[in-house]
Amino acid sequence: MGKLLNLKRALSTSTIKAVPLPDVWTGLAGESIKFRRGQVCMVAAAPNAGKSMFALVYAIRAKVPTLFFSADTDTATVLLRSAAQISGHTQLTVESNMEYKDDFYADHLTKMSHIQWVFDSSPSLDDIELEIKAYVELFGIAPELIIIDNLMNVAAETDNEWAGLRAIMMELHDMARKTEACVLVLHHVSEQSEYGSPIMPPPRRAIHGKVSQLPALILTLGYDPSQGMLRVAAVKNRFGPHTADASKWATLFVNFAACQIGDQDAQGRAYLHSNMQTVY
Secondary structure: OOOOOOHHHHOOOHHHHOOEOOOOOHHHHOOOOOOEOOOEEEEEEOOOOOHHHHHHHHHHHHOOOEEEEEOOOOHHHHHHHHHHHHHOOOHHHHHHHHHHOOOOOHHHHHHHOOEEEEOOOOOEHHHHHHHHHHHHHHHOOOOOEEEEEOHHHOEOOOOOHHHHHHHHHHHHHHHHHHHOOEEEEEEEEOOOHHHOOOOOOOOHHHEHHHOOOOOOEEEEEEEEOOOOEEEEEEEEEOOOOOOOOOOOOEEEEEEOOOOEEEEOOHHHHHHHHHHOOOOO
C-alpha cells in the first residue's frame, strides 16, 4: 500500500511540525538552538568536554518523558551526578553523604522520575528498539526524548567502523520518525590539533565517521576549565542559524564538580548560586 501524504493533512502530525522540547538555557534559545521531536540531534565533543553531563542536565531540567541509554557512563557515576545536580552539592559531598546514609538523596532523585535508564554498555539497535517497546508498554506512551550516550557504544553489524556508524545513524533517524521522539545522540570528535584549541567548539568536519548528514541539529562543545565556561556551537541547524566552522557559539557557565550548567547572564549566575547549597 502506498505512503502518499497530502501536506495539508501532514500539518496535524507532530513529526512534521518537529515540535520543540522545552528550552532549558536562554542562551541556546536565543541562538534558535532547540531539540525537536521526530528529529535526530547530536552533541559532539572531545572526551571530558562535558557532553554526557550536558545531556544529563538537559534531561533533568526539561522534565519530559525520557529514555536514557547510558552506555558510556556507569550507574554509580550517573547516580552521583544526578544527586549533585538536583541538590547542588558537589559529587564528593554526595558520595560522603551516601556513605553515611544510603537513601540520603532519595527525595531529590524522585524529581527525575520522568527519566528511565538503560545501562547496557554495548546495546544493539535491536536492544534499543526492544527497550523503547518496553517503555511504551509500561507507560502507554512513547518517550519524547531518547538519549544515546554514546554512538560509539552502539553495537554495529559490520566490521567497518565508519560504515557501521552511518548505518546506526540511519536506523536512529528512522526511529525518531516512528516514535516522534527527539533522538539525542552523543558522539566524539577528532582531537587533532588542526581543529583548534580544545577549549573551543570544534568544527563540523571534526566529527568522527562522517555522520553529520542525518541530524537536524548538531552541537559541538568546548570546555574552558580556567573560566568555568562551556561554549556551545551549532555547526548544523535546519531550523536556525549555524556555522559549520563553529565560529559562533553560545556560552554557558558550568560547575562540573556539582553538575551545574547555567546561562551566562545574571539570571544564569543566580541559578548556579542558588543551586550551590552548603556542604554537609
